[in-house]
Amino acid sequence: MMLLRYRGREGMLAWAFHRIAGVAIWAFVVLHVVDIYLVGGNPGAYNELLKIYASPIGRVLEAALGAALLYHALNGLRIILMDFWPALTRWHRELWYVSWGIFVIVGVPVGWIILKPIWEGVPR
Amino acid sequence: MSTRYSRVGRPRPAGRGLELAIWFMMRLTGLGLFVLALTHFMITHVLYDPAEQTASWIAQVRWSSLFWRVFDWLLLMLVLFHGFMGVRTVIVDYASGRARRVLVIGLYLIALVLFVLGTTVVTTLPVVPKA
Numbered sequence: 001m002m003l004l005r006y007r008g009r010e011g012m013l014a015w016a017f018h019r020i021a022g023v024a025i026w027a028f029v030v031l032h033v034v035d036i037y038l039v040g041g042n043p044g045a046y047n048e049l050l051k052i053y054a055s056p057i058g059r060v061l062e063a064a065l066g067a068a069l070l071y072h073a074l075n076g077l078r079i080i081l082m083d084f085w086p087a088l089t090r091w092h093r094e095l096w097y098v099s100w101g102i103f104v105i106v107g108v109p110v111g112w113i114i115l116k117p118i119w120e121g122v123p124r
Numbered sequence: 125m126s127t128r129y130s131r132v133g134r135p136r137p138a139g140r141g142l143e144l145a146i147w148f149m150m151r152l153t154g155l156g157l158f159v160l161a162l163t164h165f166m167i168t169h170v171l172y173d174p175a176e177q178t179a180s181w182i183a184q185v186r187w188s189s190l191f192w193r194v195f196d197w198l199l200l201m202l203v204l205f206h207g208f209m210g211v212r213t214v215i216v217d218y219a220s221g222r223a224r225r226v227l228v229i230g231l232y233l234i235a236l237v238l239f240v241l242g243t244t245v246v247t248t249l250p251v252v253p254k255a
Contacts, residue, residue, distance in 0.1 A: 043179035054175035
């Protein structure tokens with residue numbers, strides 16, 4: 001994969017993931033504001049769409065959305081730290097690994113909770 | 125002071141103009157979204173399950189208080205700045221000339237539509253007291 005062969009290594013990957021996650025979150029926000037508008041405008045249509053959100057495919061996409069959101073949030077903090085304390089840029093790689101550590105610690109339990117109804121068969 | 129060559133986000137623009145203000149606002153709204161967006165996601169995916177979030181649930185539970193309506197509207201405002209200025213940066217990176225202008229104008233139009241839709245529903249959805 002080109003992304004992994006490129007010489008930029010961690011710094012470049014951190015940037016690429018940040019951008020991909022950001023655009024993905026943006027796309028969901030566009031959908032989400034429209035679907036919430038339907039709560040007032042057409043509740044029946046909203047409730048139909050909600051069934052897709054609660055379906056197995058919907059849950060996988062929500063877990064992916066949560067992962068994008070969490071990565072973008074943590075890496076965004078890393079960016080802010082380095083922008084305002086440039087000396088920290090020296091540790092940009094270590095900071096990236098720390099953000100992945102937090103990502104796993106927070107993300108795995110949350111992902112489990114979102115996905116669990118798929119194999120348990122019943123929504124909570 | 126910060127290095128022009130950046131390993132991180134968008135390099136801080138030179139000068140004191142609008143672009144620098146947007147650069148600062150991206151970071152400020154980012155911090156706000158760290159709290160608001162993650163809280164919103166936790167409420168809608170951990171505290172509650174998507175399966176129970178019907179239209180009546182939103183009217184009776186989620187938006188039953190002014191606090192949560194203001195919270196979600198503030199979240200929308202931060203997203204409309206952060207998300208749309210972020211995508212603008214992406215457009216400016218990959219498109220130029222006429223294509224860039226058309227895409228950026230289209231982007232702002234989408235933001236305007238979302239502002240109207242989101243503000244309308246959060247301010248007009250009737251509060252239904254929980255039975």
